[in-house]
Amino acid sequence: xxxxxxxxxxxxxxxxxxxxxxxxxxxxxxxxxxxxxxxxxxxxxxxxxxxxxxxxxxxxxxxxxxxxxxxxxxxxxxxxxxxxxxxxxxxxxxxxxxxxxxxxxxxxxxxxxxxxxxxxxxxxxxxxxxxxxxxxxxxxxxxxxxxxxxxxxxxxxxxxxxxxxxxxxxxxxxxxxxxxxxxxxxxxxxxxxxxxxxxxxxxxxxxxxxxxxxxxxxxxxxxxxxxxxxxxxxxxxxxxxxxxxxxxxxxxxxxxxxxxxxxxxxxxxxxxxxxxxxxxxxxxxxxxxxxxxxxxxxxxxxxxxxxxxxxxxxxxxxxxxxxxxxxxxxxxxxxxxxxxxxxxxxxxxxxxxxxxxxxxxxxxxxxxxxxxxxxxxxxxxxxxxxxxxxxxxxxxxxxxxxxxxxxxxxxxxxxxxxxxxxxxxxxxxxxxxxxxxxxxxxxxxxxxxxxxxxxxxxxxxxxxxxxxxxxxxxxxxxxxxxxxxxxxxxx
Ligand code: AHR
Numbered sequence: 001x002x003x004x005x006x007x008x009x010x011x012x013x014x015x016x017x018x019x020x021x022x023x024x025x026x027x028x029x030x031x032x033x034x035x036x037x038x039x040x041x042x043x044x045x046x047x048x049x050x051x052x053x054x055x056x057x058x059x060x061x062x063x064x065x066x067x068x069x070x071x072x073x074x075x076x077x078x079x080x081x082x083x084x085x086x087x088x089x090x091x092x093x094x095x096x097x098x099x100x101x102x103x104x105x106x107x108x109x110x111x112x113x114x115x116x117x118x119x120x121x122x123x124x125x126x127x128x129x130x131x132x133x134x135x136x137x138x139x140x141x142x143x144x145x146x147x148x149x150x151x152x153x154x155x156x157x158x159x160x161x162x163x164x165x166x167x168x169x170x171x172x173x174x175x176x177x178x179x180x181x182x183x184x185x186x187x188x189x190x191x192x193x194x195x196x197x198x199x200x201x202x203x204x205x206x207x208x209x210x211x212x213x214x215x216x217x218x219x220x221x222x223x224x225x226x227x228x229x230x231x232x233x234x235x236x237x238x239x240x241x242x243x244x245x246x247x248x249x250x251x252x253x254x255x256x257x258x259x260x261x262x263x264x265x266x267x268x269x270x271x272x273x274x275x276x277x278x279x280x281x282x283x284x285x286x287x288x289x290x291x292x293x294x295x296x297x298x299x300x301x302x303x304x305x306x307x308x309x310x311x312x313x314x315x316x317x318x319x320x321x322x323x324x325x326x327x328x329x330x331x332x333x334x335x336x337x338x339x340x341x342x343x344x345x346x347x348x349x350x351x352x353x354x355x356x357x358x359x360x361x362x363x364x365x366x367x368x369x370x371x372x373x374x375x376x377x378x379x380x381x382x383x384x385x386x387x388x389x390x391x392x393x394x395x396x397x398x399x400x401x402x403x404x405x406x407x408x409x410x411x412x413x414x415x416x417x418x419x420x421x422x423x424x425x426x427x428x429x430x431x432x433x434x435x436x437x438x439x440x441x442x443x444x445x446x447x448x449x450x451x452x453x454x455x456x457x458x459x460x461x462x463x464x465x466x467x468x469x470x471x472x473x474x475x476x477x478x479x480x481x482x483x484x485x486x487x488x489x490x491x
Contacts, residue, residue: 005400005427007385009476011412012433016335018405020066020376022327023369024123024341026295027114028073029106030097030348031310037346037355038114039106046358050113051105055360056346057117059353063369064376067167069123069294069341070111072096074177076169077129081139084108085157096177098309108143112163121166123294123341128171128193128210129179137196140168144200167339168197169294171210173237175219178210183219186210187226194230208292208339211235212276220276224283232288233339234280237295238272239349240265240322251300251314252450256421259318259449260392262298263419266322267397269296270329277336290338293330297343297350297365298322311348315363315453317446317461317483319350323368324401324417324485331380331403342369354453361453364461367444371463371487374413378405381412383429390420399425400480412436412490418480421449429476431490436476441466441488445481 040046047054071079074096083090084107094102115122126136142150144162170193171178174186190209199205209231212219242249242262249258298319306312330337343349352366381404390399404414418425443466451460466486468479
């Protein structure tokens with residue numbers, strides 16, 4: 001028997017900005033994340049603009065992607081930027097991801113073409129693990145400098161104007177694929193490389209240090225102790241891997257036990273962020289250095305029959321709930337968490353879109369990101385919630401997850417999700433410090449917990465108009481359907 005969830009939106013006490021960069025996307029040279037998925041080349045029969053697929057770009061533009069992180073990931077610490085400019089580009093082996101050839105057809109100029117087509121900002125991760133400070137400094141100069149021989153070389157390659165480079169990553173996972181460094185050594189390398197990343201006069205480059213993973217707060221402590229004056233942000237990576245490492249669970253073939261296991265895992269992000277932020281608060285009490293959770297999402301076993309190094313997985317209604325839980329938790333930590341990047345944008349891990357030849361489908365996760373667009377640069381409205389638990393076997397978690405913002409358009413947006421797969425739950429929210437008379441919104445759900453979109457059935461999980469919400473006497477009453485994500489607009 002469902003109990004009700006009850007709470008209050010404290011609109012009289014607005015919190016920090018829900019930064020648009022929380023919706024950053026990550027695009028790595030991995031599997032078909034770039035080649036085939038995003039970039040097909042100008043000679044392809046698949047409709048494209050300067051090599052980038054029109055269908056995929058069109059869909060991603062619906063998400064108002066604020067920032068794209070590139071070229072990795074683990075690939076970043078093997079990448080040598082000179083191999084991706086000019087007419088003669090060596091074909092290399094992508095040793096980290098599947099041992100396939102890397103044609104270097106997408107390099108710096110093509111990445112900035114993607115940035116232009118998406119109307120996004122660039123976040124480039126440099127090579128600390130196998131590059132040199134000089135190589136990194138020259139890449140930054142090639143991209144950003146208005147004058148000098150590297151700027152002339154850039155012009156000769158077709159781009160006279162410097163590009164804006166607002167975000168630069170100092171390597172990736174230095175504790176692992178970025179060089180297997182101890183925290184102390186990673187901190188020293190970060191200080192050294194950061195010294196040589198220089199923005200031209202009048203511009204700024206936010207330097208993002210490669211940070212910890214999961215609950216390794218001691219890595220965060222060392223990085224904060226040693227690099228707090230050299231960097232502007234510290235990254236964190238945390239994936240939801242039901243069943244533990246290595247990923248073994250199927251993305252689509254699961255019952256309620258794995259549904260509950262995965263979504264209980266999704267809720268762990270709250271405690272993980274809180275523990276890293278507590279350490280950052282000690283070394284940066286003025287809250288200058290952001291926490292950038294620049295890799296997160298579900299990681300399952302690869303789709304049967306695919307190259308295991310391609311990290312290709314389907315995406316179901318369960319992933320929509322997982323994404324919504326994360327996006328709601330980020331509101332709680334928005335004073336420190338200014339950027340997050342789901343992994344990854346196309347065809348890899350918890351992707352926005354999946355392609356199959358010349359076909360493309362929007363995933364359930366795509367639809368959640370689209371529903372949350374009004375959250376971008378909104379103001380967090382604190383939301384206190386008492387919710388019943390949803391329990392299955394040994395897995396227990398809050399049934400309802402929620403967040404609220406005052407959007408840039410002045411309207412209030414409330415996001416709710418219900419992880420209970422079978423039971424609708426009434427939610428009553430007192431609207432304190434605001435007036436609203438009307439409510440409208442959309443709901444995302446599916447016929448089954450593993451519903452997902454395919455080329456044959458692209459609309460199995462799509463948002464539709466929601467009629468289960470009412471406002472009366474400063475109270476928002478919502479009947480949250482089982483296994484659903486709802487985003488409401490209050491006028
Ligand atoms: O997103 C896939 C990989 O996961 C990234 O390359 C790496 O940073 C992480 O381990």
